[in-house]
Amino acid sequence: MTQPLDRSAGEVPVVTVPDNPTLHERFNGWLYAVVTTNPPRGHVDGLTKALVLTRAAVLPMTLVAGLLAGLLAVRQPGFSTGYFLLALLGIVLAHVANNVMNDLFDSDVGQDTASYPRAQYAPHPILSGLTTRRQLAAIALAINLADLAIMIVLAAARGPWVLAFGIGGFLLSAAYTAPPLRLKKRGLGELDVFITWGPLMVGGTYFSATGHLPWEVWAAGLPYALLCTAVLMGKHTDKIPFDAPLRIRTVPVLLGRVRALAVTRGLIAGYYVLLVAAVAAQCLPWPALLGLVSIPAARQVWGPLTKAAPETKPRGFPVWPLWYAAWAFLHTRNAGGLLVAGVALAAIFDVTAF
Structure with missing residues (x-):
């Protein structure tokens, strides 16, 4: 039926x-x-x-991180709308470059093949004939040069700390899949994502917008960083049967499916715990508690994150063979949107946390 x-x-x-x-x-x-x-x-x-x-479907994860930083910064001394928008564009371009470079480097080392999930849930840029390797490399170079120009402008305006955020983000992005480090293969990809979508994106965008960075902003970005890490945990859990034979030791490969899913659920639950803690510590304004409204969404994804994935593609499922990643992303999208909405209300009514 x-x-x-x-x-x-x-x-x-x-x-x-x-x-x-x-x-x-x-x-x-x-x-x-x-x-x-x-x-x-x-x-x-x-x-x-x-x-x-460019896998634009996942770019909202970065937009949420940037908007969170901007809304925390908008009523702070030194805030510049222009520099904020420039920084927001910079992190979105960085995410695009990361997606393109991942496809490029994974193809170069022979990981991406027609039977690997990357070529199954969506057309692979090179394998599908969307573009050539040379064209993809040129696209990656052009995007990174655009980001370099943004970094130089912001560094001239805000100081050398912008260079630390920009260069740090680029190195983590490239090292995720590029030889010789290939952090994903060494069980460090999840930590890479946590650092990038938390301290680097939120902290770097806030600093670019205001010229200063209180410690509270570092803490404010941690709850959302857990959500982004949960998405990657789900994706790498989906890919265990493909990654393990290739000796790609992601955290889920090291833990196994059952424990990896337990960690993924723990990251989702940890988001709510850290959200409340960040408000209690006055790192986030109290309207950010609107994010708790996404708890029903967490309950909705909890079931699929406790069971084995279906053996065959469900009808109409768009990103098969990714299953756990889709559920984790669904929750991250809902929870992140509500978090931004809460912080936006705080900005509108001048409810500051620090």
């Missing part, structure tokens, strides 16, 4: 874009690419191709 689509689980009906599409049909195709990382059926224009190639 065919099961109905469950949109709460990320199942999305396939979109078809005809030749000579209307603007509305183009928009539906772009939205489908953003939601699923896959192109729609039929007509694929340049923007759709770019959205798929």
Whole structure:
């Protein structure tokens, strides 16, 4: 018996874009690419191709980190809207560059093949023929040069600490998959993500926006960093059968599926504990407790994160064979949105935490 689509689980009906599409049909195709990382059926224009190639579906994780920093900074002395927006653009471009470089380096070392999950849940830029290796390398170089220009402008305005954030972020991004370090292969990829989406992105964006960085901001970014790490834990748990034979020792490979899922659930629960602790310590304003409204979403994903993944692709599931990652991302998207909404209310009504 065919099961109905469950949109709460990320199942999305396939979109078809005809030749000579209307603007509305183009928009539906772009939205489908953003939601699923896959192109729609039929007509694929340049923007759709770019959205798929850069894995734009996961960029909201970075937008939330940047918006969190900006909303904490907006009423602080020295805040500059222009520098904040420039820093926000910088971290989004850095995430795009990271996605592109991961595909490039994993292809170079022979990890990404037609049978590896990266080529199954979405078209691989090189393997699918979306682009060539040379073109992908040129894209990565162009994005990193744009980020370099942003870093230089911000460093000239705010001082050399911007260089520490920018260079540190680039090194962690490249070392995630690039030889010789390949942090992901050595069980350090999860720590890399925690540091990047917490202290580096939140702290670096706040500093760029204001020119100073109180310790409270470091702590304010930690709850959300746990959510981003949970997404990677879910993804690496999905990939255990593929990574273990290749001796890619991610944390889930080292722990095994059952314990890795327990850690993933612990990271999700830890988000709520740290959120309350950050408010109690006056690192986040009390309206940030709006983030607790996402607890029902956590309960929704809890079940799938305690069981074995389905043996076959559920009908309409867009990112198969990723299963745990989809559920963790669903929670992170909901929880992150509510956290930003709460901090936005604090900024609007001038409720400061520190």
